[in-house]
Amino acid sequence: MTAPVAERDLLGFLEAAVSETPVETTKPAVEPTVASETPVRQLVIINWSGEFDRVMPTLIMANAAAAMGYQTKVFTTFWGLLPFVKDQKRIVGENFMQKMLTFMQRPGISHLKTSKMNFLGMGPWMMGVLSRKYNIASPKELLEAAEALGVEFMPCQMTMDMFGLKREDMIDGLGEPVGAATVLELMTQPNTASLFI
Amino acid sequence: MTLTESNPTGTGQVTTLDAKGLKCPMPIVKTAQAIKNVSSGDLLEVLTTDPGAVADFAAWSRSTGNELVEQTVADGVYRFVLRRK
Numbered sequence: 001m002t003a004p005v006a007e008r009d010l011l012g013f014l015e016a017a018v019s020e021t022p023v024e025t026t027k028p029a030v031e032p033t034v035a036s037e038t039p040v041r042q043l044v045i046i047n048w049s050g051e052f053d054r055v056m057p058t059l060i061m062a063n064a065a066a067a068m069g070y071q072t073k074v075f076t077t078f079w080g081l082l083p084f085v086k087d088q089k090r091i092v093g094e095n096f097m098q099k100m101l102t103f104m105q106r107p108g109i110s111h112l113k114t115s116k117m118n119f120l121g122m123g124p125w126m127m128g129v130l131s132r133k134y135n136i137a138s139p140k141e142l143l144e145a146a147e148a149l150g151v152e153f154m155p156c157q158m159t160m161d162m163f164g165l166k167r168e169d170m171i172d173g174l175g176e177p178v179g180a181a182t183v184l185e186l187m188t189q190p191n192t193a194s195l196f197i
Numbered sequence: 198m199t200l201t202e203s204n205p206t207g208t209g210q211v212t213t214l215d216a217k218g219l220k221c222p223m224p225i226v227k228t229a230q231a232i233k234n235v236s237s238g239d240l241l242e243v244l245t246t247d248p249g250a251v252a253d254f255a256a257w258s259r260s261t262g263n264e265l266v267e268q269t270v271a272d273g274v275y276r277f278v279l280r281r282k
Contacts, residue, residue: 041260060221060222063222063223063226064221064222064225064226064253066226066229067222067225067226067228067229067257068225068229068256068257068260068261069229069260069261070260134220135218135219135220136220137219137220137223145223145226148230149226149229149230
């Protein structure tokens with residue numbers, strides 16, 4: 001029985017990809033390790049919330065995955081996009097309603113609210129005090145670490161439009177805006193784990 | 198025979214990363230960054246106080262192919278010795 005066409009194509013592609021991998025000529029070609037034999041693993045996270053208790057696990061999992069050599073991609077959509085507005089921006093948007101939204105929900109990675117017990121900022125403040133006391137990395141530190149490790153952050157084009165966000169409002173490390181089809185394609189690739197946080 | 202002497206391919210240099218006090222996921226994040234500056238076959242020694250690191254470093258080593266050659270604990274400090282692949 002022959003494999004379906006798509007499967008054969010994929011196998012051919014993988015074989016080509018493996019054979020094209022440059023071999024270091026300066027060192028003997030020994031040490032075939034587990035990591036080089038397995039295909040590249042990928043983690044795709046959909047980050048749809050701008051709340052502290054969701055952005056933190058997103059950033060922690062993204063950092064851990066990138067540190068483990070996974071290709072890591074974070075799709076940021078809806079409220080999840082606001083943490084990726086530059087910290088120093090206070091009110092963004094083009095029209096009155098968009099400006100009102102960010103007036104009520106301050107954007108930026110250092111201004112996250114908690115989903116529970118926000119209490120006019122008391123919750124996040126206490127969370128910050130506890131995090132510092134126990135030396136837990138802040139969302140800003142985790143974001144910088146993720147960028148340094150090559151985590152790809154992909155903003156949702158539709159959300160950019162809805163909030164009236166421009167490229168210059170966003171952090172420098174943010175990739176090109178994409179849509180749902182791009183994310184679905186990534187999520188259905190082999191050796192890929194997907195999280196909806 | 199020391200670990201360095203048993204090292205087949207590296208230059209024999211051991212780099213130490215002090216990750217004490219850091220919480221998950223920073224020990225492996227710092228390790229992933231530090232190992233880039235270690236030559237293939239050389240050793241990276243990581244010191245951490247995070248008990249979760251015991252399972253995490255084993256998983257990190259399996260996933261990245263960098264061998265975990267030694268693991269000790271003393272006075273609440275976990276020590277991992279990794280050989281860069």
